[in-house]
Amino acid sequence: xxxxxxxxxxxxxSEPSDGVAAGGIALVGNPNxxxxxxxxxxxxxxxxxxxxxxxxxxxxxxxxxEGAIAGSSIIDTPGVVSIPARSEDEAVxxxxxxxxxxxxVLQVGDAKNLRRTLLLTTQLVELGLPFxxxxxMHDEARTAGVEVDEGRISELxxxxxxxxxxxxxxxxxxxxxxxxxxxxxxxxxxxxxxxxRAAQACESLLPxxxxxxxxxxxxxxxxxxxxxxxxSEHADTDALTHLRATRDKLQVGFDxxxxxxxxxxxxxxxxxxxxxxxxxxxxxxxxxxxLLTRGTTHPVFGLPILAAVLYAMYWFVGxxxxxxxxxxxxxxxxxxxxxxxxxxxxxxxLGVNVVSELLVGDYGLWTMGMxxxxxxxxxxxxxxxxxxxxxxxxxxxxxxxxxxxxxxxMMGLNGKAVLxxxxxxxxxxxxxxxxxxxxxxxxxxxxxxxxxLAVPCSAQLGVILxxxxxxxxxxxxxxxxxxxxxxxxxxxxxxxxxxxxxSTLMIEMPPLRKPKLSNVATKTxxxxxxxxxxxxxxxxxxxxILFVLNLTGGLAWLIEVLAPVTTGWLGLxxxxxxxxxxxxxxxxxxxxxxFVMHSAGQLNAEQVVVAMVTITLFIPCVAxxxxxxxxxxxxxATATVAFVFPxxxxxxxxxxxxxxxxxxxx
Amino acid sequence: xxxxxxxxxxAAGFTICGLCGHSYGESAHSGxxxxxxxxxxxxxxxxxxxxxxxxxxxxxxxxxxxxxRRLRGAPREKATT
Numbered sequence: 001x002x003x004x005x006x007x008x009x010x011x012x013x014s015e016p017s018d019g020v021a022a023g024g025i026a027l028v029g030n031p032n033x034x035x036x037x038x039x040x041x042x043x044x045x046x047x048x049x050x051x052x053x054x055x056x057x058x059x060x061x062x063x064x065x066e067g068a069i070a071g072s073s074i075i076d077t078p079g080v081v082s083i084p085a086r087s088e089d090e091a092v093x094x095x096x097x098x099x100x101x102x103x104x105v106l107q108v109g110d111a112k113n114l115r116r117t118l119l120l121t122t123q124l125v126e127l128g129l130p131f132x133x134x135x136x137m138h139d140e141a142r143t144a145g146v147e148v149d150e151g152r153i154s155e156l157x158x159x160x161x162x163x164x165x166x167x168x169x170x171x172x173x174x175x176x177x178x179x180x181x182x183x184x185x186x187x188x189x190x191x192x193x194x195x196x197r198a199a200q201a202c203e204s205l206l207p208x209x210x211x212x213x214x215x216x217x218x219x220x221x222x223x224x225x226x227x228x229x230x231x232s233e234h235a236d237t238d239a240l241t242h243l244r245a246t247r248d249k250l251q252v253g254f255d256x257x258x259x260x261x262x263x264x265x266x267x268x269x270x271x272x273x274x275x276x277x278x279x280x281x282x283x284x285x286x287x288x289x290x291l292l293t294r295g296t297t298h299p300v301f302g303l304p305i306l307a308a309v310l311y312a313m314y315w316f317v318g319x320x321x322x323x324x325x326x327x328x329x330x331x332x333x334x335x336x337x338x339x340x341x342x343x344x345x346x347x348x349x350l351g352v353n354v355v356s357e358l359l360v361g362d363y364g365l366w367t368m369g370m371x372x373x374x375x376x377x378x379x380x381x382x383x384x385x386x387x388x389x390x391x392x393x394x395x396x397x398x399x400x401x402x403x404x405x406x407x408x409x410m411m412g413l414n415g416k417a418v419l420x421x422x423x424x425x426x427x428x429x430x431x432x433x434x435x436x437x438x439x440x441x442x443x444x445x446x447x448x449x450x451x452x453l454a455v456p457c458s459a460q461l462g463v464i465l466x467x468x469x470x471x472x473x474x475x476x477x478x479x480x481x482x483x484x485x486x487x488x489x490x491x492x493x494x495x496x497x498x499x500x501x502x503s504t505l506m507i508e509m510p511p512l513r514k515p516k517l518s519n520v521a522t523k524t525x526x527x528x529x530x531x532x533x534x535x536x537x538x539x540x541x542x543x544x545i546l547f548v549l550n551l552t553g554g555l556a557w558l559i560e561v562l563a564p565v566t567t568g569w570l571g572l573x574x575x576x577x578x579x580x581x582x583x584x585x586x587x588x589x590x591x592x593x594x595f596v597m598h599s600a601g602q603l604n605a606e607q608v609v610v611a612m613v614t615i616t617l618f619i620p621c622v623a624x625x626x627x628x629x630x631x632x633x634x635x636x637a638t639a640t641v642a643f644v645f646p647x648x649x650x651x652x653x654x655x656x657x658x659x660x661x662x663x664x665x666x
Numbered sequence: 667x668x669x670x671x672x673x674x675x676x677a678a679g680f681t682i683c684g685l686c687g688h689s690y691g692e693s694a695h696s697g698x699x700x701x702x703x704x705x706x707x708x709x710x711x712x713x714x715x716x717x718x719x720x721x722x723x724x725x726x727x728x729x730x731x732x733x734x735r736r737l738r739g740a741p742r743e744k745a746t747t
Binding site for chain 1: 720
């Protein structure tokens with residue numbers, strides 16, 4: 001592999017380098033792009049790994065073993081998604097760039113994720129250090145059909161670009177020579193005039209550092225925490241006051257954070273050059289895919305496509321999974337063959353007593369807990385996971401997020417707050433953690449509230465939607481409309497409470513592609529295993545609780561106590577209280593109880609929809625509540641639960657009155 | 667310290683994120699350490715966007731399905747979920 005090097009035209013905004021031997025070389029890149037493998041290739045086996053001072057983050061250091069930079073210190077920095085840093089790991093990378101004496105930066109980029117690589121490149125070249133870009137994973141890019149034009153990238157950056165496959169050592173031998181000859185890149189992103197003026201004003205006030213004054217000024221203006229600490233430690237009081245005033249004055253002129261303004265300008269540059277530097281090989285199929293790609297995110301055509309996808313999912317999960325498959329497995333296989341046989345065997349072995357009741361009675365661990373899990377939930381989640389894996393593998397899931405984001409935007413909701421909700425489809429607990437990316441305490445509290453309130457994880461969503469689909473298409477539609485309405489209403493109210501804090505939804509969209517059968521099968525199997533391992537213990541625990549309550553008379557008491565709410569307010573039969581008790585453990589367990597009641601003719605369509613809406617808005621899973629307490633403290637966790645619980649019943653009761661008034665589903 | 671061989675292995679079997687399409691070798695989400703379910707967690711997180719999905723490496727069901735395929739003589743296939 002040969003390097004592409006465009007002769008440097010000099011750099012007007014950076015200090016000249018002192019040569020490679022004078023300082024270390026920082027290996028920087030997005031997470032999982034092969035930095036550590038590259039580090040291993042350049043340094044050999046003898047490296048030291050230690051915590052970066054004042055942190056728990058590991059940083060590896062070693063000396064280049066051969067070639068033009070033999071003996072030079074090389075630092076393997078933690079993967080960075082963006083600057084300003086959003087985590088301790090990322091902050092360490094910024095601190096290395098700011099505080100270490102560096103002679104060059106080697107960015108290791110992923111050749112098949114070019115847009116993301118170049119976005120980080122635009123930030124790194126601003127630091128004004130001698131720069132080389134190693135476009136790694138070239139083999140995977142080729143396999144993925146991406147043709148990278150290193151020559152054009154080099155021209156645009158004004159820096160050397162080297163294609164590599166670090167795992168095989170391809171192209172790595174050229175890196176030392178390129179680093180020895182490296183100079184600062186010549187690329188300069190044009191920011192809005194106000195930003196440029198503020199950056200120039202800051203440059204004259206900032207203390208001298210190893211990086212370009214413009215780079216430090218932009219980090220300062222973006223509010224990077226490492227830059228904040230560094231400048232506070234090195235600038236005199238007067239300069240610091242002026243620097244803060246300049247940044248505050250600049251922020252007043254924008255309705256979004258300065259970091260977002262800077263990132264938008266960089267992103268615009270990356271998007272403008274992306275078609276020139278790396279594109280998938282064009283074929284007849286790829287042209288059709290390109291058309292589809294545009295259509296799926298189109299402001300007008302995107303919505304009917306989304307509706308068609310959701311309808312197909314309803315048919316596959318609701319009609320086929322929850323209707324036909326559940327009918328065969330639950331009614332025919334379990335209802336007529338397995339459960340009667342198990343009951344006979346258990347009673348023959350143990351006799352009819354409390355123990356056999358616990359196993360095969362009305363609230364038996366087998367006849368209720370395992371039957372719910374295997375005969376009702378399993379067919380529904382299997383079909384849902386197949387459908388969901390198809391959405392993921394085709395690349396459509398991120399497009400759904402973009403189309404939904406438009407709707408959220410119309411309601412005035414912050415784009416950043418939408419991301420945790422999209423991530424909630426994967427796992428609400430993890431999504432709660434990602435609310436850290438939000439800028440203010442208020443935003444974080446709002447996103448957590450919305451997650452706890454109306455975002456069930458994909459598995460729970462699949463079960464609830466599938467069961468409603470089996471009732472009727474309209475039932476599913478009403479449920480979806482009410483849940484979205486609640487989400488939008490709470491989002492809109494909150495957006496009004498915190499005006500002037502808009503940010504865009506930053507999400508990368510993979511190309512649309514034909515789903516691969518083996519990928520869909522792998523995803524479905526791993527999800528099924530994860531789901532069953534998580535829910536079966538909870539289902540058994542819930543069944544045991546109901547059994548004990550029933551045995552001690554607690555269930556009858558609970559039904560009587562909850563009657564004003566369940567029968568009076570929600571218009572449900574008193575027995576539905578049992579399902580709500582199950583819902584405390586998991587929404588989908590409660591939903592299954594309601595589905596069984598509907599199948600037995602105890603709930604009509606209106607009552608099922610009301611009960612399912614209430615269960616959906618109910619308390620989130622136990623792990624999510626634990627995560628809220630851990631992330632935001634017991635106070636916020638208690639406040640969230642205290643709001644969500646009565647609110648769920650309030651919405652359910654209002655929906656019952658509306659549906660009764662229009663005469664639907666009775 | 668992770669050996670070069672381990673690093674290569676990690677880089678060899680990559681996962682494609684279901685949300686953003688990012689390819690990654692192993693979960694690298696910095697927030698995982700804070701999760702109350704971290705010890706027994708079966709999920710893997712995309713280091714780019716944070717989207718989580720069950721980790722195929724730890725799936726016994728998947729391993730059993732693969733063994734079954736091999737017994738039937740199907741060729742081995744690298745997972746790229």
